[in-house]
Amino acid sequence: MTQGEPTVELRRVTLGYGGFIAVKDVDLTVPTGTFVTLLGPSGCGKTTILRAIAGLVPALGGEIIIKGRRVNDVPIHKRNIGLVFQNYALFPHKTVFDNVAFGLKYRGVDKAAIEKRVKRALDVVRLPGVESKLPSELSGGQQQRIALARAVVIEPDVLLLDEPLSALDANLREEMRVELKSIQRTLGITTIFVTHDQEEALALSDCVVVMDHGRIEQAGAPEEVYRWPASRFVADFLGQSNLLPGQIIDVANSGATVRLSGGGEILVRNGAGAQLGQAVETVIRAHRVMVRPPGHETGPNLFDGRVQSVAYLGGMAAYVIEGEIGVHAINTIDRQIFREGDRVQVSIAPEDCVLLDDKGLRIGH
Amino acid sequence: MRVTRALNEKSLPIIRYQQLNCIADRFAARIANNASPKNIKNIMSDALTVAERRRPWLLLAPTLITLAVLMVIPMIIMFTYSFHVYLGNGRDQPDFYLGNWAEFFTDGYYHYGIWQTARIAAITTVMCALMGYPAAYCIAMSRFRRKWMLLLLLILPFWISFIIRTLSWIHILGEQGAINATLRWLGLISEPIPMLYNEGSVIMGMIHFLLPYMILNVYVSLEGIDRNLVSAARTLGCTAWQAFREVTLPLSLPGLAAGCLLCFVLAAGSYVTPLILGGPSNFLFGNLVFDAVMAELNWPMGATLSMVLLILLGAIAAIYSRYMGLSRIYKGLSR
Ligand SMILES: Nc1ncnc2c1ncn2[C@@H]1O[C@H](COP(=O)(O)OP(=O)(O)OP(=O)(O)O)[C@@H](O)[C@H]1O
Ligand SMILES: [Mg+2]
Numbered sequence: 001m002t003q004g005e006p007t008v009e010l011r012r013v014t015l016g017y018g019g020f021i022a023v024k025d026v027d028l029t030v031p032t033g034t035f036v037t038l039l040g041p042s043g044c045g046k047t048t049i050l051r052a053i054a055g056l057v058p059a060l061g062g063e064i065i066i067k068g069r070r071v072n073d074v075p076i077h078k079r080n081i082g083l084v085f086q087n088y089a090l091f092p093h094k095t096v097f098d099n100v101a102f103g104l105k106y107r108g109v110d111k112a113a114i115e116k117r118v119k120r121a122l123d124v125v126r127l128p129g130v131e132s133k134l135p136s137e138l139s140g141g142q143q144q145r146i147a148l149a150r151a152v153v154i155e156p157d158v159l160l161l162d163e164p165l166s167a168l169d170a171n172l173r174e175e176m177r178v179e180l181k182s183i184q185r186t187l188g189i190t191t192i193f194v195t196h197d198q199e200e201a202l203a204l205s206d207c208v209v210v211m212d213h214g215r216i217e218q219a220g221a222p223e224e225v226y227r228w229p230a231s232r233f234v235a236d237f238l239g240q241s242n243l244l245p246g247q248i249i250d251v252a253n254s255g256a257t258v259r260l261s262g263g264g265e266i267l268v269r270n271g272a273g274a275q276l277g278q279a280v281e282t283v284i285r286a287h288r289v290m291v292r293p294p295g296h297e298t299g300p301n302l303f304d305g306r307v308q309s310v311a312y313l314g315g316m317a318a319y320v321i322e323g324e325i326g327v328h329a330i331n332t333i334d335r336q337i338f339r340e341g342d343r344v345q346v347s348i349a350p351e352d353c354v355l356l357d358d359k360g361l362r363i364g365h
Numbered sequence: 366m367r368v369t370r371a372l373n374e375k376s377l378p379i380i381r382y383q384q385l386n387c388i389a390d391r392f393a394a395r396i397a398n399n400a401s402p403k404n405i406k407n408i409m410s411d412a413l414t415v416a417e418r419r420r421p422w423l424l425l426a427p428t429l430i431t432l433a434v435l436m437v438i439p440m441i442i443m444f445t446y447s448f449h450v451y452l453g454n455g456r457d458q459p460d461f462y463l464g465n466w467a468e469f470f471t472d473g474y475y476h477y478g479i480w481q482t483a484r485i486a487a488i489t490t491v492m493c494a495l496m497g498y499p500a501a502y503c504i505a506m507s508r509f510r511r512k513w514m515l516l517l518l519l520i521l522p523f524w525i526s527f528i529i530r531t532l533s534w535i536h537i538l539g540e541q542g543a544i545n546a547t548l549r550w551l552g553l554i555s556e557p558i559p560m561l562y563n564e565g566s567v568i569m570g571m572i573h574f575l576l577p578y579m580i581l582n583v584y585v586s587l588e589g590i591d592r593n594l595v596s597a598a599r600t601l602g603c604t605a606w607q608a609f610r611e612v613t614l615p616l617s618l619p620g621l622a623a624g625c626l627l628c629f630v631l632a633a634g635s636y637v638t639p640l641i642l643g644g645p646s647n648f649l650f651g652n653l654v655f656d657a658v659m660a661e662l663n664w665p666m667g668a669t670l671s672m673v674l675l676i677l678l679g680a681i682a683a684i685y686s687r688y689m690g691l692s693r694i695y696k697g698l699s700r
Contacts, residue, residue, distance in 0.1 A: 054600050076599040077607075083600045089593035093615050102611075106602030154601065 006065075007032045007190040008053060008158050013062035015045070015052050015214075022048045023214040025062070030158070030192060030207075035184055037193045037201040040211035041237070046194040047086070048214075050160045053192065054081045067157050077106070082151030082159040082189075086166060088143045090135040096122075096146055097131035103154035121153035122146075124183055141172045148180070152187060159184070159191045165200065177204060198238055202226065210234050228270075229283060232360030240286040242327045243356075248278045255350055258282050264325040267300045269350035272364035280363065281356040288352035289329035291319055291338060292345045301348040307338045321346055440675070446668035455662030465669040475653065475670070479677070482650040485564065486632035489571045493628045494621060496572065497579030501620075502613075504580070505587035516584070519577050531570050531641045538566055562644035570638040575631055579624040586620025587613070622689050630678050650674050 008030040015023040023045040030036045038046040051057040053064060055076035064071050071079055082103075090099050100121055104114045122128050125145035135143055144164055151159055164180070165173045181204050184191050195201050201208050202222040209219040210233070218230035229235035235243060249265070250257035256271035258280060266282060274280065290297075294304065305323030317337050319329045325346060338344055355363040447465050449457040469475050504515045522530060537543045538560040545557040560566060590613060598608035636651030654674065658667035 051596075054596075056596050056599070075604075076596075077602045077604055079600075081600050083597065085593045085597060087591065087593060089591060089597040091594060091597075091612060102598070103601035106607070150597075150601070 005032050005068075006030060007067055008192065009063075009065040010049070010053075011063040011065065013049075013052065013064060014060045015048050015057055016060050017057075021060075021214065023052070026214075026216055028209060028216065028219070030190060032190050033188050034206040035181070035191045035193065035204055036207045036209060037195060037205040038209050038211055039195060039198060039201040039238075040217075042196060044211045045214040046196075046211060047162055050083070050162050050192060050194055053158065054083050054160060055079050080154070080157045082154060082156035084144075084147045084151045084159070084161045084164045086163045088135075088147040088164075088167075090143055090147055090150070092135055094134075095131065096133050096135065096138070099135065099146060100150045100153055102150065107154060117153055118149075121149040124152070124186070125149045126179070141168055141176060144168065144176060145179075148183065152183070152189060155189075157190065159189050161191065161193045163194055163196070165195070166197075180204070202238075210237065212237070226285075228362065229354060230362050232281065232283075232356050235283040235354070235356070240328060240330060242282075242284045242286060242289065244282045244284070244325075244327070246280060246282060248274050248276055248280055251276055256355065258355070260325065262326050264303055266325075266348065266353065267350045268353040268355055270353070270364055271355045274355055274363050279358050281360075283354040283356060284327065284348055284352060286318070286328045286330040288349065289321075289327050289331075290347045290349075291321065291329045291331050292347060293336075294343050294345045296345055297347050299347065300350055303346040303348075305344055305346050307340055307342045307344055310338060310340055312337065319344075443668045444672055446665055447672055449665040449668075451663050451665045455664075457663075457665050462665075465665050468666065469669055469673060475650075475673075478648065478650045478653050479673075481648070482633050485568060485571075485647075485649060486629050489568050489575060489632040490625050490628045492568065492572050493575050493579040494625055497576055497624065498583055498617075498621065500576075501580045501583035501587055505584050516581075519580055522577065527574065528637065528641075530573065531638055534566065534570055534573070534642055535561060538569075561642065562647070564643070564647050567639050567643040567647045570642040571632050571635065574635075574638065575628045578627050578631065582624030582627065583617060583620045586617045586623075590616045622685075626682060626685055630682060633678060634674065 006029045008028070010026055010028040012025045012027060013023065014021060014025055026049065028036075028049075038049060040046055048057055052059055053066070055071065055074065059072050066079060066081075091102070094102070097118055100118045101114050104117060109117070118131070119128070122130065125148055127142060127145050127149070130138065130142070130146075135146065138146065144167070148161075148164065161180075165176055168176060177200060193201075193204060205222055207219060208222050208225045210217045210225060212233050218225055218234045220228075225234065226238055229238065229241075232243065235241045244258075244260050244262060244266075246258040246260040246266070248256050248271075249259045251271070251274055255267055255269040256274045257265055257267050259265050260282065268274075268282060291307075303324040305321040305325065305327075308320045308322045310320075311318040313330070315332060316330055317333050319331070319338065321327050321329060321344065323346075327346060327348075329346065357363050445459075446457075448461050448463070450460045450462045450464070451457050504512065504519075507515065509515065535542065539545070540557040540559070540561075542561075544560065545554070548554045549557065594612045594616070595608045598612050599605070603611060633649070634651055636649060636655050639647050639649050639652055640655070650670070651674065654667050654670045657663045657670055
């Protein structure tokens with residue numbers, strides 16, 4: 001994660017609607033210039049956090065700090081925020097120009113400067129020359145870009161994006177994702193992005209914040225969160241994982257050995273703090289389970305198995321392996337694709353295993 | 366004659382067949398040209414429209430027939446009545462007589478009637494708008510779970526007869542009415558204040574009857590506004606009031622305009638309220654029609670005046686929707 005002064009800080013923030021608590025005691029730090037993604041299942045409170053930063057939802061507790069200033073009691077229009085809504089929320093009765101110029105008008109920018117800045121903003125989102133159109137005359141992707149232009153033209157302290165790509169079709173989405181990132185880089189604007197698309201989150205972010213039920217489960221760089229899930233929820237939610245229950249039967253410097261309930265013993269490198277006899281779950285990413293021809297490799301964690309089923313995914317194949325160990329594996333197809341019933345050898349690097357305790361929290365690390 | 370018909374009957378199926386063929390050909394050609402699943406769906410719907418063109422008419426038929434029998438035909442009959450000669454004593458004679466129309470165009474009394482109607486209807490409409498908008502806004506923005514109950518309260522008065530609702534004002538504004546009685550009991554006045562049978566009481570009665578129409582119209586358009594638009598305006602630097610002026614108000618104008626039109630037309634066409642709550646000079650154009658038909662039994666003149674009212678209100682509605690660009694505003698809003 002990039003170091004720097006935080007632009008946005010949430011300190012033990014609690015948010016809710018009426019009597020309902022949607023977000024509880026959340027701490028979040030967004031360093032200046034970074035791209036932070038809130039990721040989580042529907043209803044976990046992502047939108048609520050964004051709205052709270054913008055001032056649209058009052059904080060029931062805790063502190064919201066923007067650029068070192070506590071903004072809990074600062075009204076919405078005095079916070080310098082760019083917010084892009086899930087449904088764009090362009091003003092349907094105003095032209096594109098008036099939409100983009102809206103925020104500048106209320107900041108008392110003079111006419112000539114407004115024109116220049118609107119033009120530049122439309123250039124940035126690569127939609128020059130649509131100034132006099134109405135939003136309804138634009139396609140979904142174009143509307144989305146106008147919404148982005150409207151939010152960035154005011155040079156906000158922080159740009160808040162609430163699933164801005166969710167209404168687009170897959171191709172356009174991919175394209176806009178790249179564009180969004182490049183716009184963010186060019187402008188160097190601190191951005192908080194909300195999505196429940198994990199691929200999007202991993203691809204775009206400097207920092208991924210995984211949320212569930214109004215709490216932050218884990219925050220960190222994409223690789224870190226992916227590789228070292230802090231909890232069972234993160235392991236399960238992000239990517240495809242094997243969650244194998246078992247018991248610690250040996251603890252050594254080099255790691256712990258787990259006897260899996262489903263059969264087999266597995267050496268785990270990252271298990272400092274594991275107790276002998278402790279019930280654990282071993283998390284192994286499906287992508288890190290290597291399926292090889294029998295007798296191919298030597299080393300720890302080798303299991304004989306048989307391909308129970310295989311799904312062809314293009315460059316990848318997804319296997320279900322049974323035998324000494326029952327696991328899912330997703331491997332690139334370099335030379336050969338294994339067929340159903342093939343005998344194979346499964347190898348799992350001890351470094352690729354993460355242990356969870358009986359509360360579903362990561363042990364060690 | 367007979368020959369033609371025979372030809373027609375025979376050729377009809379052929380034409381149909383050819384048409385179908387033609388559609389099929391076009392269909393095939395277009396599929397060949399751009400055969401993606403999405404396009405095929407479009408092409409199919411295009412081709413089907415021809416076959417199904419009759420369906421909307423079938424569905425509309427009951428309404429159209431009812432309208433024709435109960436509205437258009439009676440209005441035509443009414444129109445012909447305006448050219449009848451009035452013989453006195455409630456008798457008239459079919460003719461092509463322009464005297465009724467001449468009387469309307471030359472008699473200043475009728476012109477004053479139009480002016481007074483327009484004035485009272487306009488005042489009523491403005492008052493309804495001023496009183497109705499805030500009410501509609503409150504209902505639309507209320508966080509109250511059972512919003513339908515608020516709307517029900519609005520419609521509740523319609524369950525009581527319009528006449529009774531209007532008459533009830535007599536018990537409020539009359540010399541022995543609630544207000545005068547209270548004031549007298551408090552010793553603030555010794556003589557009752559005359560509040561009934563003047564223009565004010567007529568307007569009051571009409572507002573009473575028209576306000577729900579205004580509120581409902583405005584409510585519907587307010588309810589249709591995306592709440593995020595106001596939030597967006599706020600984050601872009603508007604205070605709550607500025608956001609209302611920039612977003613909520615302009616986007617609710619179609620509803621306000623529709624409500625105003627409805628109120629104006631209903632007010633200008635009413636005659637019962639002035640009859641019950643107005644004095645002799647507080648008549649509307651509808652009362653002139655009423656008098657001509659019911660008091661003088663002069664149907665030809667009554668028919669003439671009715672047609673005048675119909676034409677005037679129709680013209681206002683047409684001009685209004687043309688220049689207020691109602692349809693255009695709606696189009697802008699529908700994405
Ligand atoms: N206006 C509201 N009134 C009451 N409860 C609300 C309101 N908005 C959201 N909630 C509740 O707050 C919780 C969090 O909602 P939020 O909109 O933040 O979810 P989200 O993470 O953005 O979900 P999604 O991915 O579906 O957009 C949900 O359980 C939701 O039911
Ligand atoms: Mg949301």
